[in-house]
Amino acid sequence: xIQGYKILTVTHHTAKLNTLGAYAFAxxxxxxxxxxxxxxEHAQIEELVYLSTCNRVTYFFYTDQKxxxxxxxxxxxxxxxxxxxxxxxxxxxxxxxxxxxxLFEVAASMDSLVVGEREILRQLRQGYQQCRDWxxxxxxxxxxxxxxxxxxxxxxxxxxxxxxPISIVSLAIQKLLHQKVSRNARIVLIGAxxxxxxxxxxxxKHEFKNVTIFNRSLKRAEQLASLISGQAVSxxxxxxxxxxxDVMIICTGATEALVNSELYxxxxxxxxxxxxxxxxxxxxxxxxxxxxxxxxxxxxxEDLRNLAKENLSFRQNEVVKGRQLLTSKINGFIELHRQRQxxxxxxxxxxxxxxxxxxxxxxxxxxxxxxxxxxxxxLIERMMDYMEKQCIGIPMRAAKEQRTTSIPx
Numbered sequence: 314x315i316q317g318y319k320i321l322t323v324t325h326h327t328a329k330l331n332t333l334g335a336y337a338f339a340x341x342x343x344x345x346x347x348x349x350x351x352x353x354e355h356a357q358i359e360e361l362v363y364l365s366t367c368n369r370v371t372y373f374f375y376t377d378q379k380x381x382x383x384x385x386x387x388x389x390x391x392x393x394x395x396x397x398x399x400x401x402x403x404x405x406x407x408x409x410x411x412x413x414x415x416l417f418e419v420a421a422s423m424d425s426l427v428v429g430e431r432e433i434l435r436q437l438r439q440g441y442q443q444c445r446d447w448x449x450x451x452x453x454x455x456x457x458x459x460x461x462x463x464x465x466x467x468x469x470x471x472x473x474x475x476x477x478p479i480s481i482v483s484l485a486i487q488k489l490l491h492q493k494v495s496r497n498a499r500i501v502l503i504g505a506x507x508x509x510x511x512x513x514x515x516x517x518k519h520e521f522k523n524v525t526i527f528n529r530s531l532k533r534a535e536q537l538a539s540l541i542s543g544q545a546v547s548x549x550x551x552x553x554x555x556x557x558x559d560v561m562i563i564c565t566g567a568t569e570a571l572v573n574s575e576l577y578x579x580x581x582x583x584x585x586x587x588x589x590x591x592x593x594x595x596x597x598x599x600x601x602x603x604x605x606x607x608x609x610x611x612x613x614x615e616d617l618r619n620l621a622k623e624n625l626s627f628r629q630n631e632v633v634k635g636r637q638l639l640t641s642k643i644n645g646f647i648e649l650h651r652q653r654q655x656x657x658x659x660x661x662x663x664x665x666x667x668x669x670x671x672x673x674x675x676x677x678x679x680x681x682x683x684x685x686x687x688x689x690x691x692l693i694e695r696m697m698d699y700m701e702k703q704c705i706g707i708p709m710r711a712a713k714e715q716r717t718t719s720i721p722x
Contacts, residue, residue, distance in 0.1 A: 315647055317375045317453065320412040321385060321404055324369040325426045328403040335396050336370040336389060346447045353449055355391050360451045364440040368426040373416060375453040380406055416457065417639045420465040428628045429474040434465050456650060464642040471638060474631040477624035482508060484617045485591050486515040492589055494560060501558040502526045504565035505533045508593050512562055517541045527551050555582045564593035570600035577603045666704050670697050
């Protein structure tokens with residue numbers, strides 16, 4: 314029954330993100346199907362789904378085996394022969410309802426590093442589909458995954474867990490859009506690191522067409538500019554830039570203000586209209602004098618971080634509502650699973666009863682029936698047919714009654 318569902322997982326809750334690789338399969342992606350098949354055979358488990366992301370490694374499987382320390386040690390040393398045994402205390406083991414509850418919460422992004430981030434549902438579905446294609450799963454995991462996906466969709470539909478962005482870059486772009494900036498606005502992007510890479514992807518998504526990227530490494534600026542058909546310029550040429558701008562977005566590794574009043578005045582090149590400045594650097598890359606002396610709308614990372622905290626708190630409050638909904642969904646799934654097991658158990662009942670009747674007539678009582686006249690033999694066979702139908706009907710009716718009985722909340 315549901316106690317067969319098991320999860321072994323290591324997540325951002327229990328381990329540092331840079332250590333998660335020790336619990337996952339190494340090697341090329343092409344090797345993964347065979348690695349998982351070998352693990353399934355090694356651990357002697359019936360069904361298996363494997364999920365590895367930037368903040369979790371999860372083995373979701375079905376088995377009647379007891380999951381104890383020797384089992385966990387055997388599984389992870391098979392995955393990674395070099396793993397330190399002491400590190401296995403980071404592994405969380407969940408069984409039965411607890412395993413299902415975790416699966417449902419992961420699908421609904423309630424256990425995510427970024428609560429409400431729908432990407433985990435896509436990753437989970439992709440992981441399941443791969444394992445299904447590789448013949449690693451069966452009916453137990455299929456119905457559990459379907460129920461978890463349906464539960465996640467209901468959470469997104471009936472709560473606001475996915476609302477209010479909590480990514481700094483997403484919030485910055487949202488602020489930009491609220492200013493109703495033209496898609497043809499001149500955007501100067503200073504820095505080409507990870508943050509501004511995300512900024513560039515958002516600008517492309519929202520179809521901004523006029524972006525100039527400055528960076529110390531011109532090659533890196535060119536790579537980023539190619540994503541958005543922009544222009545790449547070396548950072549050392551920034552003081553000579555005279556083509557003007559409407560929006561400046563800056564994030565570099567500089568330890569002091571990169572844009573001071575003198576440089577900013579040169580970049581304005583005589584323009585007097587209001588400029589939008591978005592400073593995503595720590596410490597700030599735009600000198601406070603610029604904000605005080607010029608006509609600007611200034612958005613800094615500290616304000617965005619505070620807003621991100623508020624939004625995260627809002628999403629976490631929605632998790633409480635989500636868990637209430639998931640309790641009902643899990644109860645429904647447990648009942649469905651129980652019904653399926655009963656139906657599977659009943660499937661062979663008619664054939665088994667027919668076999669008993671045939672064995673009685675043709676083997677056990679064969680000699681006795683040889684001395685019975687034809688009318689009596691016909692009566693006995695009719696009685697046996699009647700008993701056969703009744704014997705088949707009794708468990709079937711009992712199963713039907715079980716299916717109409719709902720489980721308590």
